[in-house]
Each structure stands twice: as structure tokens, then as C-alpha cells.
Amino acid sequence: MSDHPIGGAHAPLLEVDHVVVQFGGVTAVNEATFVADAGTVTGLIGPNGAGKTTCFNVISGLQKPTRGKVRFRGRNVTGAPVHRRSKRGMGRTFQRLEAFGSLSVRDNVRVAYDIHRGLAGLVRPGAKDIDALLDRVGISSYADERADSIPTGTARLLELARCLAGDPKLLLLDEPSSGLDESETDDFGDLLRDLAAEGRGILMVEHDMDLVMGVCDTIHVLDFGSIIASGTPGEIRRDPAVQRAYLGYSDEVPEHELVGASAGASAVEETRTDLVPVGAATEATTVIPAVGATIPEDVR
Numbered sequence: 001m002s003d004h005p006i007g008g009a010h011a012p013l014l015e016v017d018h019v020v021v022q023f024g025g026v027t028a029v030n031e032a033t034f035v036a037d038a039g040t041v042t043g044l045i046g047p048n049g050a051g052k053t054t055c056f057n058v059i060s061g062l063q064k065p066t067r068g069k070v071r072f073r074g075r076n077v078t079g080a081p082v083h084r085r086s087k088r089g090m091g092r093t094f095q096r097l098e099a100f101g102s103l104s105v106r107d108n109v110r111v112a113y114d115i116h117r118g119l120a121g122l123v124r125p126g127a128k129d130i131d132a133l134l135d136r137v138g139i140s141s142y143a144d145e146r147a148d149s150i151p152t153g154t155a156r157l158l159e160l161a162r163c164l165a166g167d168p169k170l171l172l173l174d175e176p177s178s179g180l181d182e183s184e185t186d187d188f189g190d191l192l193r194d195l196a197a198e199g200r201g202i203l204m205v206e207h208d209m210d211l212v213m214g215v216c217d218t219i220h221v222l223d224f225g226s227i228i229a230s231g232t233p234g235e236i237r238r239d240p241a242v243q244r245a246y247l248g249y250s251d252e253v254p255e256h257e258l259v260g261a262s263a264g265a266s267a268v269e270e271t272r273t274d275l276v277p278v279g280a281a282t283e284a285t286t287v288i289p290a291v292g293a294t295i296p297e298d299v300r
């Protein structure tokens, strides 16, 4: 039964409502409240240790919150186990790769179809379904390779294909672009937009600011477990608190010189995406120009 205060029909796809997670004395998530809507791509960003993965664990059912609620499709799922959320249409990929290494890429997707369909899967997916999915995520050429022999970026796309085999209404993607090169990341961004255009909701934890700023409709920023800003990419880029906490910023530079801080910010500034998280560059600059904007593994 729906417990949404304004009724299930108009409820956001996902609502995280004043969620708190404490690990002993550490407050990993502190009253986090945000939504992700169907048909949109939502980014969840923030510095290392900000609580992003813990939020994902609460949403997907791996972590019980100390307080607060998670609603999915208008229903309170806070106490629901992972498989029930999955059945209701929640799919997740992980930072670590979960595929079966000794199986081929194609067989990994076949297994994912079987798992999602369960006993209802009396009719097994045809090779056509599987190959169409591999094609959709752009890894057809690896179909017959063992999953443990493919590049990391390709393996992440395989994770996505396995997730899509369950036809999820909400996709939770944890750093999906790591390991992809620039052109693969561009294609991946197009795929995310396509998936959202089909009516799916996508919530993504991602450090590649070009991707986040380029594909997200809405971004929520976590810092020390709290949401410090929510808005469009343009709003987030201009937010001084976000600049300080996460995006390139130096205290020596007056705030009016921050990207887009003034009402008269130029069109060039409005559209620029050359922002990377603090700590991702060696030079102390106001707004750190991104080189490919992907953070090296060692500063994550």
C-alpha cells in the first residue's frame, strides 16, 4: 500500500527521505533527502567518503538506515529486502565488477535474464534478445570473450547489460564510466539519455564531471553525509558551497570570479564543463581545467 503523503500516482520514482546512517560514531549519511524521477538522469556527487555508496546501499536494501525512509514507486521499501526491490524494478551496478569471469560475455547476459525471469522464465531469452542487448550497450564484439578477459570499461558495460536484462524502472549506477575512454564515455552518455527517454529513472554516482554535467537533469551533492545542494548542472556548477566542497576552487580567489557567479556570466561560462573534483589536479587554480575530466584512480 502506498504511504506517499501526496498519493502514489504522482510520487517521484524514488524518494530518499531524511535518511541517517551511523556506523558507531561515524555519521555516514546525515538527514539526506532527495528524489530521482522517472525519465530523468540524476547525479549524486561529492568528495570521497561523502556517503554516496552508503546512500546507494540504503536505496538498494544492502544497508538498513538508522533513521529515515526510502520510497520507490510510491511505496515505502525501507524494510524490504534487496530481491523485493529488484522485483519491483530497481536495478543496480556496483563499483566492483560482479560478472562471472569464466563465462562468456553473452552467457553472462543470458544468466542475468534467467535470474531476473526466475520461474517465469519458462521461455528462455532468444539469442536475438541477448545480442540486441549487447549491441545496445556497445559490446557485441566481445560477445564470445570470457568476462574475465575483457577491459574494465567493457566489463562495466557488461554490468549494465546484465542490469538491463531485468528491465529495471530505476537504474542505480555506481561509477559506471570508470575505465571508459573519452569516445566510449560519450557513447555511454547517449545511452543513458536513451534509457531515460524510455521512461526509466537513472541515479548515478559518478566522478567524471563532463559526463555528469553533460547528461544529468538534476544533481544532488553530498558532503560529509549531508546534501549541500540540489539543482540543474548549471545551478550546481555555480553554487559556491559546491565549488568549495567538491569542484575546483581556491580561497584566494574572490567569489565573484567563480564560474557563473555573477548574473552576467557569459554563455561560454554557462556551458563550460571543464570542472573536476578538488584533488583531481596538481595545479592550484580557481577552476581546474579537466584533462578528459576523469579522476585518476589514486585520488579517488
Ligand SMILES: Nc1ncnc2c1ncn2[C@@H]1O[C@H](COP(=O)(O)OP(=O)(O)OP(=O)(O)O)[C@@H](O)[C@H]1O
Pocket: 023, 026, 027, 028, 046, 047, 048, 049, 050, 051, 052, 053, 054, 055, 300
Ligand atoms: N561499513 C562501514 N563501517 C564504518 N564506516 C563506514 C562503513 N561504510 C562506510 N563508512 C564510512 O562512512 C563514510 C561514507 O562512506 P561512503 O563509502 O558511503 O562514501 P562515498 O561517498 O561513497 O566515498 P567514495 O567516493 O570514496 O566511494 C566514510 O567516512 C566511510 O569511512
